Structures are given as structure tokens and as C-alpha cells.
Amino acid sequence: MKILTTVKNVVDVELNIHVENGAIVEEGLQYVINAWDESAVETAVQLKENNNAETTLVSVGGGEDNTKMIRRGYAMGIESGIQIDDAALAEGDSFVYAKVLQKVYEKGDYDLVITGKQAQDTDNGQTGIILAEYLGLPCVSNVIAIEVIDDQHIKVSRLGDAGTEIVELELPAVVTVDVSINEPRLPQMRSIMMAKKKPIDVMDLAALGTSHDEIGGATLKSEVVEFMAPEKREGGQKFEGDAAEITAQVVGLLANEAKVL
Amino acid sequence: MNPLLMSLLIIVALTVFGRTMVRKIQLLKALEPVDRADHLKERLENIVILAIGQKRLVGRAKERSSGIMHAFIFWGFCILLIRSLNLYGEGFQEGYHLPFLGGDDLLGYLYIALKDIMEGIVLLMIIFAIFRRAVLKPERIHNTFEAYLVLAMIGTLMVSDLLYDGARYNLIQLYNNPGSILYFNNPQYGSEFLWTPVSKGAAALISGLSAEANAAIRVIMFWLHICTQLTFLNLLPLGKHFHVITALPNVFLKSLGYPHEKPKLLDLEDEAAWEEESLGINHIHQLNWKQGLDLYTCTECGRCKEVCPTYITDKPLNLHDFNDSLKLELLENVDNTIKRARLSAAIKQSENAGQIEKIKEEISALNSKKQLIGEVIAEDTLWACTTCRACEEVCPVTIEHVPRIIAMRQGQTLMAEAYPKELNTALKGLERNGNPWGIGYDKRADWAEGLDVKIMADDPDVDYLFWVGCAGSFDDRSKKVSTSLVRILKKAGISFAILGVEEKCTGDFARRAGNEMMFQMMAQENIETLNNYNVKKIITACPHCLNTLKHEYPQMGGNYEVIHHAEFIHRLVEEGKIRLKQTAEGALTYHDPCYLGRYNDIFDQPRSIIKSVSKGGFKELKRHGRESFCCGAGGGRMWMEETIGKRINLERSEEIVAQQVSSVAVGCPFCLTMIEDGMKDLEKEETIKTMDIAELVEKNMA
Numbered sequence: 001m002k003i004l005t006t007v008k009n010v011v012d013v014e015l016n017i018h019v020e021n022g023a024i025v026e027e028g029l030q031y032v033i034n035a036w037d038e039s040a041v042e043t044a045v046q047l048k049e050n051n052n053a054e055t056t057l058v059s060v061g062g063g064e065d066n067t068k069m070i071r072r073g074y075a076m077g078i079e080s081g082i083q084i085d086d087a088a089l090a091e092g093d094s095f096v097y098a099k100v101l102q103k104v105y106e107k108g109d110y111d112l113v114i115t116g117k118q119a120q121d122t123d124n125g126q127t128g129i130i131l132a133e134y135l136g137l138p139c140v141s142n143v144i145a146i147e148v149i150d151d152q153h154i155k156v157s158r159l160g161d162a163g164t165e166i167v168e169l170e171l172p173a174v175v176t177v178d179v180s181i182n183e184p185r186l187p188q189m190r191s192i193m194m195a196k197k198k199p200i201d202v203m204d205l206a207a208l209g210t211s212h213d214e215i216g217g218a219t220l221k222s223e224v225v226e227f228m229a230p231e232k233r234e235g236g237q238k239f240e241g242d243a244a245e246i247t248a249q250v251v252g253l254l255a256n257e258a259k260v261l
Numbered sequence: 262m263n264p265l266l267m268s269l270l271i272i273v274a275l276t277v278f279g280r281t282m283v284r285k286i287q288l289l290k291a292l293e294p295v296d297r298a299d300h301l302k303e304r305l306e307n308i309v310i311l312a313i314g315q316k317r318l319v320g321r322a323k324e325r326s327s328g329i330m331h332a333f334i335f336w337g338f339c340i341l342l343i344r345s346l347n348l349y350g351e352g353f354q355e356g357y358h359l360p361f362l363g364g365d366d367l368l369g370y371l372y373i374a375l376k377d378i379m380e381g382i383v384l385l386m387i388i389f390a391i392f393r394r395a396v397l398k399p400e401r402i403h404n405t406f407e408a409y410l411v412l413a414m415i416g417t418l419m420v421s422d423l424l425y426d427g428a429r430y431n432l433i434q435l436y437n438n439p440g441s442i443l444y445f446n447n448p449q450y451g452s453e454f455l456w457t458p459v460s461k462g463a464a465a466l467i468s469g470l471s472a473e474a475n476a477a478i479r480v481i482m483f484w485l486h487i488c489t490q491l492t493f494l495n496l497l498p499l500g501k502h503f504h505v506i507t508a509l510p511n512v513f514l515k516s517l518g519y520p521h522e523k524p525k526l527l528d529l530e531d532e533a534a535w536e537e538e539s540l541g542i543n544h545i546h547q548l549n550w551k552q553g554l555d556l557y558t559c560t561e562c563g564r565c566k567e568v569c570p571t572y573i574t575d576k577p578l579n580l581h582d583f584n585d586s587l588k589l590e591l592l593e594n595v596d597n598t599i600k601r602a603r604l605s606a607a608i609k610q611s612e613n614a615g616q617i618e619k620i621k622e623e624i625s626a627l628n629s630k631k632q633l634i635g636e637v638i639a640e641d642t643l644w645a646c647t648t649c650r651a652c653e654e655v656c657p658v659t660i661e662h663v664p665r666i667i668a669m670r671q672g673q674t675l676m677a678e679a680y681p682k683e684l685n686t687a688l689k690g691l692e693r694n695g696n697p698w699g700i701g702y703d704k705r706a707d708w709a710e711g712l713d714v715k716i717m718a719d720d721p722d723v724d725y726l727f728w729v730g731c732a733g734s735f736d737d738r739s740k741k742v743s744t745s746l747v748r749i750l751k752k753a754g755i756s757f758a759i760l761g762v763e764e765k766c767t768g769d770f771a772r773r774a775g776n777e778m779m780f781q782m783m784a785q786e787n788i789e790t791l792n793n794y795n796v797k798k799i800i801t802a803c804p805h806c807l808n809t810l811k812h813e814y815p816q817m818g819g820n821y822e823v824i825h826h827a828e829f830i831h832r833l834v835e836e837g838k839i840r841l842k843q844t845a846e847g848a849l850t851y852h853d854p855c856y857l858g859r860y861n862d863i864f865d866q867p868r869s870i871i872k873s874v875s876k877g878g879f880k881e882l883k884r885h886g887r888e889s890f891c892c893g894a895g896g897g898r899m900w901m902e903e904t905i906g907k908r909i910n911l912e913r914s915e916e917i918v919a920q921q922v923s924s925v926a927v928g929c930p931f932c933l934t935m936i937e938d939g940m941k942d943l944e945k946e947e948t949i950k951t952m953d954i955a956e957l958v959e960k961n962m963a
Binding site for chain 1: 491529532535674675678682685688689692693694697700701703704717762776777778
């Protein structure tokens with residue numbers, strides 16, 4: 001079984017994100033692997049370890065952060081990595097990325113695509129599903145367990161509205177996984193050192209056999225118009241002391257200051 | 262008496278003993294190297310205080326009776342050794358004695374008196390020891406045949422010597438010395454028997470026997486004494502009583518300058534080390550020779566487990582068994598370990614690549630058949646340790662348990678990648694944001710907002726760096742301690758700054774958990790930052806940061822004077838820069854943090870501060886000072902669940918509650934969390950406040 005896993009580099013949402021003039025301030029930000037994609041990688045590696053799957057990882061985007069992310073995938077146990085690095089990809093949305101991934105899929109001979117169900121930067125949750133649509137493959141989203149039945153079939157559990165749904169799928173297929181599917185391993189020194197030596201297959205759009213126009217880069221279906229910082233919440237007021245006094249005080253404030261009574 | 266028989270006995274006994282010892286020493290030499298050849302003076306001092314003075318045996322109130330027992334047996338034994346040399350001489354020549362110990366010297370009389378009385382005391386101690394083992398049965402000791410055998414042999418040595426002297430006395434005094442035995446007789450000092458009351462007692466016991474019987478007893482007791490002693494010598498290396506021989510060298514060779522051997526700075530870039538799996542300890546042959554000597558020396562007295570927070574709370578770590586398992590594994594691999602060392606030396610001399618490959622294959626075939634972690638030592642056992650060092654502090658023969666445990670954890674983490682996965686969250690937090698909570702690094706200085714604290718990047722021209730630490734920066738409870746400390750420093754007019762977002766975890770917990778890679782990453786970045794600002798003096802409220810910055814950063818080129826806030830505040834009080842008021846209500850107590858007390862010898866300053874602010878007096882906890890009880894958070898345990906046995910912090914909190922105090926002071930953010938959580942579990946958080954020293958000072962300063 002050949003598995004393609006997609007990984008996205010996202011801003012570390014543990015950090016304070018500042019907005020100035022409708023744009024995010026880049027200074028001081030750091031980028032990390034999307035948590036859902038990290039789970040996707042772990043899923044792929046476990047399938048490699050337990051079911052002899054072959055694993056490939058793809059990252060769309062250039063730069064050192066993306067390279068580091070692929071190396072992290074290697075250190076976790078992924079066997080080969082593809083980096084799509086093209087200046088034309090600076091602007092894009094889920095449709096564009098899904099199109100690029102479609103091209104990557106078509107260049108290989110994959111049985112299963114595993115993506116994170118969403119990314120913590122935009123929280124769109126679209127790319128994997130659109131990719132399945134482009135490829136005409138069955139897709140199960142929000143997957144929390146995968147079991148291999150045979151070379152052609154897998155059984156997955158997904159978190160549905162009413163509870164856990166168990167779905168049998170014929171391969172090839174696309175699944176998007178939830179973070180609860182596993183606890184991604186933390187690569188240790190030995191794996192990290194070995195990962196440093198592995199080659200990465202870096203391609204631009206031309207090498208991938210496509211173009212800015214074909215992937216829809218020139219006619220984006222959605223665009224970010226402006227970033228706005230959420231309004232800061234004022235700190236609440238704490239009342240301590242005698243219950244009767246406090247009640248009177250609070251009622252007074254609600255009536256006179258908040259004017260809700 | 263009989264030069265031929267004496268020669269034969271000595272030759273046989275020493276040959277067998279020599280062979281055993283050569284093997285034991287060969288094994289030590291085959292283990293990893295470690296340098297212990299420095300500071301001779303300090304080492305000799307340790308011998309005098311710890312070994313000859315038996316400090317850790319007689320010095321502990323809790324163990325005083327058994328301590329005194331052991332000390333007298335030890336001292337008596339040492340004194341008797343001189344007498345024994347005389348006896349060996351007598352085997353060749355009647356009346357032989359060492360120089361200055363004869364009948365013409367006062368020293369001879371003094372010695373014979375001392376020896377006589379000590380023999381009596383040792384006999385009493387032996388009886389007490391047997392009574393203690395058989396009747397009192399302290400929980401910490403295992404009753405073994407070996408223990409009784411050795412006690413019986415020591416008893417035999419004493420009895421035989423006393424009866425030998427007793428028979429001699431009878432022959433001389435009652436029967437006119439028929440065999441013309443030589444004895445001390447001096448016009449000035451009198452007869453030697455005036456000086457030996459115990460021997461005279463022994464003589465009285467056999468005074469009813471005939472001259473022949475007394476003569477026979479004298480001869481039999483002589484040879485019994487010699488034979489017992491030579492047998493004893495040969496039995497020692499075979500069991501736990503090897504400590505009779507190894508304890509002195511072990512104390513002499515103990516770590517100096519830092520309470521135990523510092524974790525080795527591993528060269529993680531060394532590819533050969535990865536290939537040979539030589540980072541950390543994953544196999545028994547990877548112990549260093551001092552660790553081997555520790556195992557030889559362990560007397561299985563069980564003092565270590567008795568003070569161990571994990572053993573007390575029913576965790577699987579039992580240091581007595583831990584040592585024993587390692588010793589057995591080491592002894593099972595004697596041949597292979599010695600052979601391996603020879604082959605390794607051969608590789609260094611060989612230049613033939615093919616031959617080297619062949620030797621390498623041979624070497625890897627010599628690995629122990631047992632997995633060190635998993636089969637010899639269980640995983641849960643290895644990871645239970647909080648690295649609190651209580652065990653090392655009480656060990657009479659200065660065995661270092663913790664460095665071994667850390668090295669084994671290194672082996673597990675680095676080589677086998679087998680470590681508790683629950684550490685991953687904290688490690689990932691370290692990797693991404695430089696703190697185990699994983700909170701955005703850019704929020705590190707948020708606690709200081711509004712406090713008007715200088716940041717190094719803005720103004721590096723200050724006297725002190727306040728190293729806040731991750732807890733002080735991110736943990737809501739500990740942030741209050743940081744705030745209090747800032748107010749104190751400001752009040753005292755100290756010029757200081759913080760690193761702000763540039764500070765990262767020191768890597769303490771990562772290193773204790775065996776993750777040397779993460780430790781070195783953190784240390785390297787921190788040292789770069791600190792050296793960049795030319796930092797010289799650091800104040801910190803976290804003993805873990807203190808310990809790492811002070812003792813471990815020098816390994817990587819970071820040399821700073823690091824001061825714990827309790828020490829610093831104490832200094833400010835002494836200098837009159839801060840005035841304390843005795844306004845803290847109720848009685849106070851103090852919980853010694855392991856990394857402040859046992860690791861860094863700071864015991865008095867926090868107590869002095871607490872006493873200065875306490876209105877209701879200061880109460881010492883049952884377990885305090887060097888024998889304080891861990892909160893359960895050290896050694897990376899802060900970031901792991903405690904699922905086996907009773908929670909350590911609960912055990913400690915109950916002890917605090919029993920003291921009926923109104924507040925417990927701590928000097929460590931981990932202790933603060935653990936003790937406060939314990940108080941919450943006991944529903945005592947309202948009646949017994951857990952406070953850091955800094956908070957106590959801030960609230961009670963003029």
C-alpha cells in the first residue's frame with residue numbers, strides 16, 4: 001500500500017498574533033507543522049510499521065520551515081518527501097492547494113491519501129475533501145481510526161454528528177484525520193540525525209507538469225481581504241464580602257452602569 | 262607456634278584471596294573510565310569523617326542505636342587487626358610483637374587494654390546485632406544467612422582471642438607458666454593482665470580446668486582465631502560484606518565538589534557513539550568503574566529505600582533490590598566484560614580494517630543476554646525516581662544512585678527511544694516555545710507587565726539578572742512569586758533585569774529524563790544569550806534552574822555566579838537593605854526543596870528568614886534538612902502522571918498537616934505546586950497556606 005500524506009506549515013497559534021493595517025505582523029512569529037497533519041504523518045508511519053505501507057509526504061511551499069517540516073516527517077519514519085516550491089504559490093486557497101496535490105497524486109501511484117482534517121491557521125477544513133473531489137475518489141473526513149482489511153480495502157471510524165461511524169472503503173481513497181486518532185511521536189536524536197541525510201524531492205510547478213493558470217492561481221476562488229484582531233475582553237469585576245451587600249452592589253451596577261435591569 | 266602450618270595457611274588463604282581480588286579489579290578496570298585522582302586532601306578528610314568517623318552511621322538520630330553498634334564493631338575490628346598481626350608473628354616466633362607494642366613500652370600496655378575492652382564491647386554489639394536481626398527485625402534489612410554467618414565469625418574472632426588470653430593468664434598465674442609463655446611484665450607498668458579486665462573474666466570462666474586443658478585451649482583458640490580470620494577474608498569478596506574491604510576506597514573515591522557525579526556531557530554529534538550505542542547506559546558493561554565499585558560496596562543495609570519517596574509510597578523502585586539486580590547482572594557478565602575491554606584495546610592498536618570489523622562483531626556478541634532495562638531493571642522502576650538524592654545523603658558508604666539512573670534514562674531515550682511518552686507534551690513545548698507548558702514564547706514576560714521590570718535587551722547594564730524560569734513566567738501561582746521577588750529587589754534598590762522572551766527552559770527536566778539532546782539545545786541557546794549580555798550574576802527563585810545554571814552550564818561554557826532568592830534575600834536582610842517584621846500569623850514550617858538543600862547545601866538561610874517573620878514560631882517538619890522529603894516533582898516527574906501507589910505530595914502534605922502550622926514555606930515552584938495540590942486534596946488549603954519565601958518576605962517587610 002502506497003500512502004501519500006500532506007503536511008502544512010502553520011503559524012504557531014500558541015503565540016500572540018498581532019495585526020497591523022489589515023495584515024498579520026510576521027515579526028516574532030514561528031511556524032510549526034499543523035497538528036492535524038502531524039497526526040496524519042503518525043497514522044501513515046503506523047501503517048508503515050504495522051502493514052508494510054510505503055509512505056510519502058508532500059508539503060506545498062518553499063523555505064527553510066517547509067524543509068524542516070519534511071525532515072521532521074522523515075525523523076518520524078516517513079520514507080520519501082516531496083516539496084513543491086514555486087513562487088507562484090505565494091497566494092493560494094484550498095482549491096489551489098488541492099489542485100497541486102492532485103498533480104502530486106497523479107505523478108505517483110498511491111493507494112491512500114491521508115491529510116489532516118483541517119489546519120490550525122485558517123481552520124478551513126477543505127483541502128482534503130476538495131482533493132478527493134478533484135481525484136474522483138471516495139473520501140471520509142474526521143477519521144479517528146484506520147484498520148487495514150486487505151490491499152484493496154480499509155475500515156475507518158469517523159466522528160459523525162450522531163456518534164462514531166464505521167465506514168469500509170475501497171482503495172484508492174482519501175481520508176482526513178482528526179488529532180484524536182493518535183499521539184504523534186516526538187522524533188529523537190538518532191532519527192533526527194538520519195533524517196538530515198535523506199534527500200528531498202523538490203519540484204516547481206513546471207516540474208510537476210502544471211502551471212500557475214492550471215492550478216487556478218490567477219483566478220482564486222477566495223481571497224483574504226483583511227485581518228482583524230479580535231476585540232480584547234475587559235477584565236471582569238470580582239465581588240467579595242457579605243452576600244447581602246454584594247447583591248445590592250451588583251444589582252446597583254447592573255441597573256445603573258450596565259443598564260440591563 | 263608452628264611456622265610450617267602458619268606459612269601454609271597464609272599462603273593458601275592469600276593465594277585464594279589474591280585470585281578473587283584480581284578478578285574483581287580486572288572487572289572494574291574493564292568498565293568505563295572516570296577520573297577520581299584529584300583533591301587528595303579532601304578525599305582523606307572524607308575517609309576520616311565518613312569512614313573512620315562513621316558519620317552517617319552514628320550521626321543520624323533515627324539510626325543511632327544501629328549506628329553505634331556498627332561503629333563499635335568497625336572500630337573494634339580495626340583495633341583487633343593490629344593484635345592479629347602480632348598473632349601471625351607468634352605463629353613463627355613465640356612472644357612476637359610489633360615494634361613499640363611490647364612489654365617495654367607503655368604503648369604496648371595501652372594497646373592491650375584498648376584491645377581488651379573493645380573486644381568486650383564488640384561482643385556485646387554482636388549480641389545486640391543478632392537480637393536486632395532476629396527479634397526487632399527492622400523493616401529495612403533483609404535477614405540472610407550471610408549476615409548471621411558474618412556476625413558469628415566476628416564473634417568467634419573476639420571469643421577466641423579472649424579465651425586465648427584467658428588461657429594464657431591461667432597458665433601464668435595459676436600454673437606457674439609451665440610452657441614459659443612470654444608475656445608483658447614490667448616493673449613500672451606491672452603485668453599485662455592488670456590492664457585486661459575482659460580477658461581476666463574469660464580466664465575466670467576456664468580457671469577450673471587443668472593446666473593441660475588450659476594449654477590446649479590456648480593452642481586451639483590461637484588456630485581458631487587465625488583460621489576464622491583467613492576464612493573471613495576469603496568470604497568477604499563473595500557477598501555484601503565485601504564492603505569491609507571496599508567501603509574505605511569507595512568513600513575515598515566519591516565525587517567531590519558536587520554531591521554526585523554530574524551527568525556526562527554527551528557528544529551527540531559523534532557518529533561512532535551512535536553506531537556503538539555508547540551514549541548513556543543500556544548495557545551493564547557501560548557502567549563506569551566507580552559505579553562498579555559502588556555495587557561491590559553496597560551492604561544492602563536498606564537505608565536508601567527507607568528514605569526514598571518512591572519506596573515509601575509503594576512505587577516499584579526499591580534501591581536495595583535495584584543495586585542487587587545490577588550487581589548480579591554485573592557479576593554474571595564478568596568474563597564477557599573483561600574480554601570486551603581486551604578486544605576494545607585491540608581495536609585501538611589494529612590498523613587493519615578487516616580485522617577491526619571482525620573484532621567489532623566479536624564485541625557485539627559479548628553483550629549481556631539480558632536487556633538492562635526491561636529484564637534486569639523494570640521500566641517503571643527506572644522512571645519512578647524523582648532524583649531527590651535522599652538515598653545518597655544517608656548511604657554510609659556514599660553510593661551514588663542518581664547519576665546511574667540518569668545515565669540509564671539517557672540510554673533509554675537516546676538509543677532505544679523508549680521513554681514515557683507522556684513526557685512528549687512537555688518536550689514538544691520545550692522544542693517549540695522553550696517551556697514545558699508549551700505556551701507561546703512571546704508571552705514569557707507577560708507576568709511582569711506593569712511592574713516596571715527592565716529587560717536585558719533594553720538595558721543590559723545591570724548588576725544582576727533575575728532568571729525567572731518557566732514556572733515563574735507561565736504558571737499562574739508561581740508568577741505571584743516572581744512578582745513578590747521583583748518587589749523585594751526593587752525595595753532593596755537592586756539593579757536587575759530579566760531576559761524576557763529570550764529566556765528558555767534551562768533543560769533541567771529534559772536532562773533528568775535522559776533527553777540530553779533537548780537539554781543541550783536549551784543550554785546552548787541560553788548560554789549564547791547570557792554570554793551575549795555578558796551576564797555575571799544570576800538570581801533565581803527556582804532551585805532546578807539554579808542547579809542547572811550553576812553546575813551544568815559550565816560544562817558547555819556558561820560560567821555564572823548563581824544565587825537562589827532565599828540566599829539573596831537573606832543577604833539583603835543582613836546588609837540592612839530589607840527589614841523584616843514578625844507579623845506572619847501562626848506557626849510556620851519549611852519544606853526543603855531537594856535541589857536547594859541536598860543539591861546545593863542551602864538549609865539555614867530560608868530558616869533564618871522564616872524565623873524572622875514568624876509571629877507564632879517556627880516548627881521543623883519531621884523529615885527536614887538533609888533528610889527532607891521530596892515533593893514528587895523532580896527528575897521530570899513534574900510532567901508525568903503518578904499512577905502507582907500513594908501520591909508523594911500527599912504523603913508530604915500529611916506530614917505538614919500533622920505539624921499544625923498555619924503556613925508552609927517553600928523555595929521552589931515545583932514544590933509550591935505539589936504541596937499546594939496536596940493541601941487541596943486534603944482540603945486544608947484554607948487553613949495551611951503554601952507560600953514561597955519571597956511571598957512571605959514581601960508580606961512581612963517594613
